[in-house]
Amino acid sequence: MVPDHTIMSEDEVRTLLAHYNITTEQLPKIFHDDPAVKAINAKVDDVIRVVRISHTAGRAESYRLVIRRPKK
Amino acid sequence: MPSPKRIGKIEFGLLSPKEIREMSVRKIIWADTYDDDGFPYPQGLMDLNLGVIDPGLRCKTCDQKASECPGHFGHIELAKPVIHVGYTRLIRKLLRVSCRACGRLLLSLDELEKVFGTEDDLTGDQVSEKDIKKERICPHCGEQQLKINFEKPTTFSEVLVEEGKKVEHKLTPADIRARLEKIPDEDLVPLGINPKVARPEWTVLTVLPVPPVTMRPSIILENGQRSEDDLTHKLVDIIRINQRFKENQDAGAPQLIIEDLWELLQYHVTTYLDNEVAGCPPARHRSGRPLKTLSQRLKGKDGRFRGSLSGKRVNFSARTVISPDPNISVTEVGVPRAIANEMTIPVHVTPYNIDELKQMARNGPSRQTVNAPCGANYVIRPDNRRLRLADGNLDTVTDMIEPGWTVERQLRDGDVVLFNRQPSLHRMSIMAHRVKVVEGRTFRLNPAVCPPYNADFDGDEMNLHIPQTEEARAEAYILISVEENILSPRFGGPIIGGIHDHVSGIFMLTHGMRYFTKEEMLYLLRFTKIEHLPQKVKEENGVELWSNKQVFSQILPSELNMVFHASSCQNCETCKKELCERDAYVRIFDGKLESGTIDKKAIGAFDGQIVNRIIRQYGMRRAAEFIDDLTKLSIRAIMLDGFSFGIDDEDLSKTEYGQIEDVLKNATLDVERRIKIYEDGQLEPMPGRTVEETLEMQIMQVLGKARDLTGQIAGRHLGLTNSAVVMAVSGARGSMLNLTQMAGCIGQQSVRGERIVRGYDDRTLPHFRKGDRGSDAHGFIKHSYKGGLNPTEFFFHAIGGREGLVDTAVRTSQSGYLQRRMINALQDLKVAYDGTVRTTGGRIIQFQYGEDGTDPTKSAFGDPVDVKGIVESILKEEV
Ligand SMILES: [Mg+2]
Ligand SMILES: [Zn+2]
Ligand SMILES: [Zn+2]
Ligand SMILES: [Zn+2]
Numbered sequence: 001m002v003p004d005h006t007i008m009s010e011d012e013v014r015t016l017l018a019h020y021n022i023t024t025e026q027l028p029k030i031f032h033d034d035p036a037v038k039a040i041n042a043k044v045d046d047v048i049r050v051v052r053i054s055h056t057a058g059r060a061e062s063y064r065l066v067i068r069r070p071k072k
Numbered sequence: 073m074p075s076p077k078r079i080g081k082i083e084f085g086l087l088s089p090k091e092i093r094e095m096s097v098r099k100i101i102w103a104d105t106y107d108d109d110g111f112p113y114p115q116g117l118m119d120l121n122l123g124v125i126d127p128g129l130r131c132k133t134c135d136q137k138a139s140e141c142p143g144h145f146g147h148i149e150l151a152k153p154v155i156h157v158g159y160t161r162l163i164r165k166l167l168r169v170s171c172r173a174c175g176r177l178l179l180s181l182d183e184l185e186k187v188f189g190t191e192d193d194l195t196g197d198q199v200s201e202k203d204i205k206k207e208r209i210c211p212h213c214g215e216q217q218l219k220i221n222f223e224k225p226t227t228f229s230e231v232l233v234e235e236g237k238k239v240e241h242k243l244t245p246a247d248i249r250a251r252l253e254k255i256p257d258e259d260l261v262p263l264g265i266n267p268k269v270a271r272p273e274w275t276v277l278t279v280l281p282v283p284p285v286t287m288r289p290s291i292i293l294e295n296g297q298r299s300e301d302d303l304t305h306k307l308v309d310i311i312r313i314n315q316r317f318k319e320n321q322d323a324g325a326p327q328l329i330i331e332d333l334w335e336l337l338q339y340h341v342t343t344y345l346d347n348e349v350a351g352c353p354p355a356r357h358r359s360g361r362p363l364k365t366l367s368q369r370l371k372g373k374d375g376r377f378r379g380s381l382s383g384k385r386v387n388f389s390a391r392t393v394i395s396p397d398p399n400i401s402v403t404e405v406g407v408p409r410a411i412a413n414e415m416t417i418p419v420h421v422t423p424y425n426i427d428e429l430k431q432m433a434r435n436g437p438s439r440q441t442v443n444a445p446c447g448a449n450y451v452i453r454p455d456n457r458r459l460r461l462a463d464g465n466l467d468t469v470t471d472m473i474e475p476g477w478t479v480e481r482q483l484r485d486g487d488v489v490l491f492n493r494q495p496s497l498h499r500m501s502i503m504a505h506r507v508k509v510v511e512g513r514t515f516r517l518n519p520a521v522c523p524p525y526n527a528d529f530d531g532d533e534m535n536l537h538i539p540q541t542e543e544a545r546a547e548a549y550i551l552i553s554v555e556e557n558i559l560s561p562r563f564g565g566p567i568i569g570g571i572h573d574h575v576s577g578i579f580m581l582t583h584g585m586r587y588f589t590k591e592e593m594l595y596l597l598r599f600t601k602i603e604h605l606p607q608k609v610k611e612e613n614g615v616e617l618w619s620n621k622q623v624f625s626q627i628l629p630s631e632l633n634m635v636f637h638a639s640s641c642q643n644c645e646t647c648k649k650e651l652c653e654r655d656a657y658v659r660i661f662d663g664k665l666e667s668g669t670i671d672k673k674a675i676g677a678f679d680g681q682i683v684n685r686i687i688r689q690y691g692m693r694r695a696a697e698f699i700d701d702l703t704k705l706s707i708r709a710i711m712l713d714g715f716s717f718g719i720d721d722e723d724l725s726k727t728e729y730g731q732i733e734d735v736l737k738n739a740t741l742d743v744e745r746r747i748k749i750y751e752d753g754q755l756e757p758m759p760g761r762t763v764e765e766t767l768e769m770q771i772m773q774v775l776g777k778a779r780d781l782t783g784q785i786a787g788r789h790l791g792l793t794n795s796a797v798v799m800a801v802s803g804a805r806g807s808m809l810n811l812t813q814m815a816g817c818i819g820q821q822s823v824r825g826e827r828i829v830r831g832y833d834d835r836t837l838p839h840f841r842k843g844d845r846g847s848d849a850h851g852f853i854k855h856s857y858k859g860g861l862n863p864t865e866f867f868f869h870a871i872g873g874r875e876g877l878v879d880t881a882v883r884t885s886q887s888g889y890l891q892r893r894m895i896n897a898l899q900d901l902k903v904a905y906d907g908t909v910r911t912t913g914g915r916i917i918q919f920q921y922g923e924d925g926t927d928p929t930k931s932a933f934g935d936p937v938d939v940k941g942i943v944e945s946i947l948k949e950e951v
Contacts, residue, residue, distance in 0.1 A: 020908060026915045057924035071188075071198050071264075 085269025143284025175254025406516025577710030672803025739778030783812030
């Protein structure tokens with residue numbers, strides 16, 4: 001049910017940012033206290049690769065930057 | 073162009089009394105506006121320091137004229153503080169979470185850390201009212217706290233317990249302000265307040281800003297009297313009361329009078345800020361109309377945000393009722409002459425078009441017939457002066473026209489215009505059409521473009537917009553013309569196609585084998601551009617005959633090859649193909665219809681297999697031509713035979729009525745038998761169901777089957793000679809169920825998918841015995857619409873019908889709200905050149921559009937490639 005989350009290495013992140021010509025700020029975000037983030041023990045500023053089963057493409061990769069959840 | 077800047081942060085704060093006084097250019101003390109000579113009073117509400125609105129005067133602050141001075145704020149010193157209505161909830165929260173004696177937050181350091189977290193702890197939330205127990209003791213100074221009551225709109229009180237009785241003690245705004253002042257800066261941070269920009273005591277006003285006169289201009293009525301803006305009226309009230317309050321205070325008036333005046337001042341300031349507060353009678357004009365004060369200027373549909381900023385009214389638009397015209401192209405729109413004469417397009421005069429434009433100017437503004445050449449309404453000189461063309465000055469003005477001038481010519485055939493019907497739910501709700509000037513008072517449109525607009529002709533109105541520049545016209549035509557929008561991005565198929573009579577007509581034309589004489593052929597095909605009739609198929613008694621399939625083939629492109637099953641296909645186990653007795657196996661070979669019936673599946677909006685294939689093979693423009701030909705051919709085809717429906721089309725013969733009665737009688741008996749089994753306790757419940765549920769399901773099943781059976785009996789009698797059957801089979805409108813209900817039996821009425829059970833004790837109506845579980849006591853209608861319902865049946869029918877109406881109403885309002893939210897969230901996203909979906913700031917939303925990068929418009933009903941269609945079109949065989 002829960003899509004596969006993995007922490008990306010620094011090298012991988014560099015290639016990713018170069019490929020899309022972006023900074024980490026332009027990546028989609030995920031809160032540091034998200035259960036999926038806690039499960040893989042990722043820290044703020046890590047980039048996570050999410051692999052989902054997709055209706056259209058079969059398998060779809062997406063990347064998220066871990067950020068601190070702002071106080072409500 | 074300035075380079076785009078990124079917004080670092082936005083700060084929300086309160087104006088402090090100091091800031092209000094600093095930005096003020098004048099202290100206002102007089103409630104009067106103008107003196108007898110019409111000159112503003114100094115230190116009055118229209119003081120010349122606050123800006124000028126009267127032409128001729130100069131602003132005393134910035135020395136600019138009326139149109140240039142932006143206006144400047146003044147201020148009123150209030151005799152006593154009053155509460156700002158907009159912050160009552162914040163004030164209530166602050167009073168409840170802070171100590172009444174020392175002003176500290178009512179949490180010990182440990183408790184605070186538990187809720188708010190520490191600096192480097194990432195979790196934690198802001199402190200809310202719920203985190204603090206009621207009537208506790210202050211952890212800092214040990215003061216017993218009291219319950220704070222709040223009464224709308226602006227009254228706060230403390231609850232004291234004296235001698236076992238509860239006594240309410242009112243807090244004045246001054247008391248409240250004093251308590252808010254005591255809250256230390258560092259205790260505000262956990263509450264989500266930045267004390268640098270918003271000290272809580274600033275929510276209680278001691279000084280009131282007076283807005284510049286430019287945002288509350290007075291207007292001069294026809295009789296020369298001045299009429300002041302609502303805001304000015306309200307400010308007059310505030311100053312009057314404030315003045316009286318001060319006088320009474322200085323004179324040492326009794327406490328009771330002071331309290332009354334204080335409350336009155338609070339009322340005026342409250343209604344000045346918001347005239348629609350709960351628990352507060354709105355301030356009214358002398359005429360009885362409620363005043364439009366500050367909050368009312370911003371709120372609601374006509375407010376500043378929704379009315380003036382997100383939505384604006386536009387020029388160069390027209391609106392009228394729509395009506396159908398199958399003889400104009402789907403790409404055209406019929407525009408009434410009256411509208412075409414009024415609306416204009418500016419054309420620059422050059423040496424190349426000067427003769428043409430001069431002729432238009434000479435034609436003037438009153439075009440008399442739709443075929444007359446268009447005229448012009450205005451000419452614009454190079455210095456931007458507009459000259460109106462009228463019957464008297466046509467020649468004089470025309471002779472002055474030179475290159476460099478602009479002529480505003482009237483609308484004429486072929487102009488590109490935008491056509492729109494609300495609600496604009498998808499992009500096909502606004503499409504570019506070509507103008508065709510027509511007589512009459514309504515816009516005309518080809519019925520085949522009704523589906524994208526979701527239009528019908530029961531009084532619908534539509535809007536027309538005229539692009540005013542070459543660029544706008546080119547953009548409209550290339551991007552949003554009807555031809556470009558035949559395919560819908562919603563499902564990747566054609567959304568424009570035959571509807572209603574187009575489908576019935578083409579069905580009747582192409583069904584089975586028919587032969588036409590030369591006259592009939594010419595009647596059917598008169599609109600086409602064909603030069604020769606095709607080869608006749610046979611000759612009978614010296615009369616040349618052509619087949620119906622040949623007629624349809626005339627409008628098909630010549631290299632079209634496809635095989636598919638029509639709407640009327642019953643999905644038989646083994647398809648008999650060309651020998652199908654329903655003629656549902658459609659086969660087109662090199663642009664010739666070899667077999668099969670053309671119906672909704674082939675040419676209908678939303679389905680349109682043939683339309684879809686023509687788009688893929690020949691492009692949108694050819695498809696638009698095909699739809700035009702199709703609408704004309706089908707209308708001629710339906711007129712050849714005639715098509716109508718009357719009450720006697722629902723008649724059956726005696727045999728069928730007898731059979732239907734038998735079926736229904738047996739069903740009723742079967743239901744009674746099952747109820748008997750249940751009542752005897754013999755009924756075996758289905759797994760996971762109670763006995764009652766099992767019985768209900770069985771009854772529903774028996775009655776449903778009986779209804780279907782009556783439909784089959786009726787269907788046996790009603791063949792393709794019946795118009796309703798033709799419409800149902802071809803997919804034009806209605807279904808066999810509708811026919812069943814008209815001729816056979818209406819069947820079970822339901823509420824939430826169950827038989828009707830509501831009503832009185834153990835029964836639906838007093839006409840039945842208590843506990844009756846029979847079919848007719850719970851909404852089974854055994855009559856048909858033709859036969860007529862009995863009173864209880866009629867009542868059950870109304871119950872079932874009402875549920876449908878409520879469902880539709882609820883659904884539309886819910887989906888409308890969802891739509892607005894979605895559009896607001898998604899409106900600025902775009903697909904970048906690298907295939908990512910990004911916001912305007914370059915932030916990525918999707919790494920690949922739709923995860924597979926496929927444009928749904930260009931997909932084949934959702935799939936990236938239509939493999940089957942391509943193979944079939946090359947092999948010319950079904951695969
Ligand atoms: Mg309508
Ligand atoms: Zn000024
Ligand atoms: Zn205290
Ligand atoms: Zn079939």
